[in-house]
Amino acid sequence: MTEQAPSSRAERLWKHLLAPRDIAALVAFRVALGGLITVSSIRFLAYGWVDVLFVRPRFHFTYWGFDWVPALPAPWMHAVFAALAVLGVFLSAGLFYRATTVLLFVAFTYVQLVDVSNYLNHYYLVSLLLGLLVFVPAHRAFSVDAWRRPALRSDTLPAWCTLLLRFQVTVVYVFAGLAKLTSDWLLHAQPLSIWLSARTSLPWVGPLLEQRWVAYAAAWSGFLFDTTIVAFLVSRRLRPFAYGVVIVFHAATSVLFPIGMFPFIMVTAALVFFESSWPRRLGARLRGLMRRDAAPSAPVPLAPVSAAPGWKAWVALGAAVAYGGVQLAVPLRTHLYGGNVLWHEQGMRFSWRVMAREKNGSVTFIVRSPTTGREWHVSPNEHLTRLQEREMSVQPDLVLQLARHIARDFEARGHGAVEVRADVRVSLNGRPAEVLVDPNVDLAREVDGLAPKPWILPAPDSPPIRLRPTLRAARAEPL
């Protein structure tokens, strides 16, 4: 008989989840993540991005259900980023850990919620990781908290802490890979071909980048990397090599594309796949290099699991499973809408479609007073910064938000209720520009929500642009 008794399966599950693991790896992760948050926040302040992205805009795009989140006045917005920088240091140091992780999660998430046009997948990931760290006591060793409160100290954490973080990083890589399972990416090497041909002035690799085979190699490499890297990172034997590939891959993207902290965050996040004592082993190795007679410190001895979990543990497990379900369902939700998500963008956010499209649009709003018949044209730049306009121009829900804002603006100026239609032309991956939004629909009457938006017109069915390879490469190709 092969079937196990339920109690036995539960025991094995709990044994697996609660098995003590060296805390060192999660401490290293905590220190690195705190450092990244500090560096990232300082960059925002130093480069003036706080003003550009949060203070200067007169209108902010809100997430559905979060339109109550206000943009704070300039001094407070700067203070939030300064606080993030300080809290990042606190996280690294393990100081006031519980309060720090909660505050970091709240503050970092708040910053993301202020304006949809600032949405970045990697900052969404940081928010999620911070949310998970609230429940992971990664401050029980190598922290100011543990130094101040000896009772807190522990060299181990239950295995679920690592598993939770591994799950999160796995979701990112796998869905980022699946997002590349499109004809544009795999059959036409777009948008990579466009991006690479714009970077041919790079030293050393530049001349290669406009050759067609390079774009195809990069497209397939990216797809295979994202979809398989976690499997290799999980393998104990292949992990070091896989992590080497992670580093090379993200270093390459960092050189080629303006994606800021993304490579650093992913290189840091991938550390969660290493065995739990790697920092101690590394430390011992480094000490050995400096002082050859130094005795290497052994990994922490792991005590077996003793007590059976109570009802709270079951509740926690249920919450974790629910969280995992949400993390799987959210990226998949776009399939409920059908069509090409890169075109209609329904279900695009929070689905790890990283660097999946090159898309630009031109939008003009046509406002009409039904009482007088008078018509006005409104350019987005009357309400938006150029960065906001660029994002809005290709995302129908943001077009809708601005249309409704324009309607309110006209009403406030005494024009009464007006109709707002939009002339939206969008080019996706170099295709000829097509109309994205039905120009006959009065957007002032439409409401935002999760339901499919029938006023989004179908995606063009033509292939993306096929850029010409270099003459050198062209000569090498048969006609």
Place this chain on the structure above:
Amino acid sequence: MKTPSPFPLSARRTSALLLLTALTWLPGCKESDKGKDDAGPGGGPGETDTTRADLLKATGVCVEKTARQFLEASTALTGAVSRYAAQPDATTRAEARVAFHAAMDVWQVAEVMQVGPAAPRGAAGGAELRDNIYSWPLVSRCAVEEQVVSKSYETAGFPTSLVSRRGLYPLEYLLFHEGEDTACQGTSPIVAQGTWAALSSEERASRKRAYALAVAQDVNQRATQLVKAWAADQDNFANTLATAGSGNTVFPSTQAALNSLSDALFYFEKEGKDLKLARPLGMRECSTDTCPEHLESQFAGRSKANLRANVRGFRLIAEGCGEGYAGTGFDDVLVAAGAEALAQKLRERIAGAEAVFATIEEDDLRQALAQDKPSVRALHDAFKGVTDVLKTELVTVLDLELPQSVEGDND
């Protein structure tokens, strides 16, 4: 027999990985990675990149050529205004006006070429020379009339006064507006204290001529600075543009320089389509059917001529700066990249916009708005046809970015 090390292989691997991890941070230091040649040992740049570099070089030549033409025109203008100030009569005034038209014809071409020194200080290589020569739409007739009363144009600080008090806009007002009225409201000291009204017609006209000369000389000085900034034997910004890439502190990559050019072309949308056409047409910021008061160059009545020159400037960059728009332009970069259809579309849209001018029979848009508004609307739509291509397919295919771009991972 080998003594087993506690962590032999894994520790070595971990050390190697630590080193690799550190290497990932190197790209973050690339801003200081100067002094390398643009083309690495892998060979010269490819065909597409050569055309991009050609475009940068050709644009530098084009902007310098236009700047020299403007310097020549502004020198002639200064001379004409000087003669008018010295011997005011109908003939010298007419000559000054003709010289103004000639200078403005060139300047409106240059308006679409706000790259480097002409661009705002926040832009790459920006020195704000454009605003010092012509600050429209940041203009104020009242501010100019206040200077007429205060005679601040005679002071040493005049060249550093607000740009709305200097440049081609005040010059146009001073040379062309013949009325005795003022645009200032009662809150202005020249109205509240009665100093404008207290000036005799002769005195006011005399001051206007003197002010016009001061402005013309200041514009000429700025034009000289603009030529100096671009000239090969002086500051040589043309070379800065042409040598974009590693080691270039202004344009660290060809793409950054190309972005600057495309930013300049966006003048066609914001100033051209939206401010010069949509506003007077009553399509925005206008409570009546039309708003001719928003037209550019109202005193000289040359709003149509300005737009025509803008199209010409746009076409010089988009298609080529030579005779009949020969030479390297954005369309050549598109063709080299394999986007022939887009290049053709761009050329057709620009030619379409240029052709619309022939359908506007009136000399200026003020009359056209009153007599044939649909023709002006057609011009607006033709401009939109060009800017739609610019904002969608052109920036997509060439992967052009907006200024002040920040990080992104969506595209």
